[in-house]
Amino acid sequence: MSYLPRIDEGACIAQGDCVDVAPQVFQLDDRASVIGTGPDELLLQAAENCPVEAITILDADTGEQVYP
Ligand code: SF4
Known part of the structure; x- marks a missing residue:
């Protein structure tokens, strides 16, 4: 199995936790991106x-959606 992350840019508040957890996967500018x-x-x-999920x-x- 292999997972794919998607970011809802309208929901992202650019607070950066995803980049802290996985800097090779996420980048933060105005909003996070994959x-x-x-x-x-x-x-x-x-x-x-x-x-903010x-x-x-x-x-x-x-x-299929795995999370949330
Ligand atoms: S997507 Fe990343 S940067 Fe955006 S709110 Fe969630 S954890 Fe923070």
């Missing part, structure tokens, strides 16, 4: 740390 990939657990951890995790194979 710049890479990483282990599923790390992606999930970053999403769980987002204070702006990060959605999808299963890359099925397209």
Whole structure:
């Protein structure tokens, strides 16, 4: 299984926790954006740390939403 992160830029408050958790996956400018990939657990951890649930995790194979 492999996860894909998606950011709701309208919800992101640019507070930066996702970048702290996974700097190889997320970059912060005006809003966070996805710049890479990483282990599923790390992606999930970053999403769980987002204070406004702006990060959605999808299963890359099925397209199913894994989080939230
Ligand atoms: S943790 Fe959430 S609110 Fe903070 S920068 Fe990342 S996506 Fe935006």
